[in-house]
Amino acid sequence: MASLQQLKQWRDSLVESRLSGIRTLVDQNGERVEYKSDSEMRAAIESVNREIQSLERPQPSVIRFQTSKGL
Numbered sequence: 001m002a003s004l005q006q007l008k009q010w011r012d013s014l015v016e017s018r019l020s021g022i023r024t025l026v027d028q029n030g031e032r033v034e035y036k037s038d039s040e041m042r043a044a045i046e047s048v049n050r051e052i053q054s055l056e057r058p059q060p061s062v063i064r065f066q067t068s069k070g071l
Helices: 004-020 038-056
Strands: 024-026 032-034
Touching: 004 024, 004 038
Parallel strands: none
Antiparallel strands: 024 032
């Protein structure tokens, strides 16, 4: 899995490409990705945003259970 910094760079690149109307993106490894429509780019950006949010969300350090017998 990519690091948080890599995901943010990728998202920024996708947003910049989408706003400038570019449909073909070449990443750092030389891999080429061509998006057929704006909706595909939007979906890719939303997916990256979800990944970033999941990595930025703090994990709980303590979980407390409160149980009762229902009396």
